Amino acid sequence: MNLARALSVNLDFIVCDEPVTALDVSIQAQVLDTMRKLQDEFWLTYLFIAHDLSVIRHISDRVAVMYLGQLVELADKEELFENPQHPYTEALLESIPVPDPRVEGTRGVLEGDVPSPIDPPSGCRFRTRCPKLIAPPEYEFTQKEWANARRFLREVQRRSFEPTDKADVEARFFADARPSGEAGRIVDDAIDRITSDDWERAAELLVESFAEPSICARQILEYEVPTEYGTSPHAAACHRHRDDVVGGLQE
Ligand code: SF4
Structure with missing residues (x-):
């Protein structure tokens, strides 16, 4: 219904905010297929917002991951799912259930609460939950x-x-x-x-x-990282991609 309304005014770009979230899985598939067909027929561009990673994988060409109101990673779909480079994206992908009772092991679960967006942590907003926080340079840790x-x-x-x-x-x-x-x-x-x-x-x-x-608490910058799948640029907002950071420790 909403799509028909959007198409009636001849739009090229449509923002779809959680369009299939509340739907049954079989209805979700039908809606997504319809959206795909309309996209091909009318040359539409969708900005598709969702929390369900299987839906994102099904519908998207390029994926941007957000944490606490900021973009943390941007890459083509296959690149992002197969070669994630931000700890938050890695944690999201590790949390996807494997539909096979023979698969052993626990899924990765992020610890800690999401901070308030009104008073976010300094530097990297993910640092209070990041399992890969970078060591401060003043100590000699292995x-x-x-x-x-x-x-x-x-x-x-x-x-x-x-x-x-x-x-x-x-x-x-x-x-x-x-x-x-x-x-x-x-x-x-x-x-x-x-x-x-x-x-x-x-x-x-x-x-x-x-x-x-930690440098993670002082500033955050976006780094371009090598793309393994395809040729489009891949960016991750994580200091582990600085040249002087090795295995979570600053040189
Ligand atoms: S910048 Fe630091 S805290 Fe943020 S994701 Fe990277 S390692 Fe984790």
């Missing part, structure tokens, strides 16, 4: 140490565990790699605060020391 420190920070913010003592915290988070030097002292201090039941100050210390100095 990749494993940084991965453990990052997980420790997230879990302390969420108060997701109940430690019995310091050794328990060490075993949970740093059994295989523990930061040393200044970063190690900060971890020590945070563990002391947790075991004294001062979670708030422990979280503040870790955020101030490890999250806020």
Whole structure:
């Protein structure tokens, strides 16, 4: 009905905001097929907004991924689905259910709440939930140490565990790699605060020391990344694509 109304005034460009969201799957398929036919017949361009990745894959030629009101990745459909380059896009694609009961393993689920768009985080808006936050350059982390420190920070913010003592915290988070030097002292201090039941100050210390100095918290830029499928440009707003960032650590 809405499409017929749009076509009656001879439009070239139509914004379709969640046009099939509330529909049954079989009706969705019919509507999408009709839209495809009308697109071919009238040379239409759609800006198609949806949360359902299977619908996006079915209807789109080029896909833009948004997080908290900002574009984070832009690429042709096949390139985006087969070669995602932003951690948020990667998480979205990992969360697609596999319709096969023989497939084992859990789907990736993003941790943490979506921040308020009225007061978004500084720099990259995804940084408070990003599993690949880049280490601040002032500490000498190995990749494993940084991965453990990052997980420790997230879990302390969420108060997701109940430690019995310091050794328990060490075993949970740093059994295989523990930061040393200044970063190690900060971890020590945070563990002391947790075991004294001062979670708030422990979280503040870790955020101030490890999250806020990260380049991810200071600025965000868009980078063009190599395209593997097709020839159209592929852009991702993630500092992991800077030349001086290797495996989540700044050189
Ligand atoms: S810029 Fe940093 S926080 Fe943002 S997506 Fe990239 S690694 Fe994650």
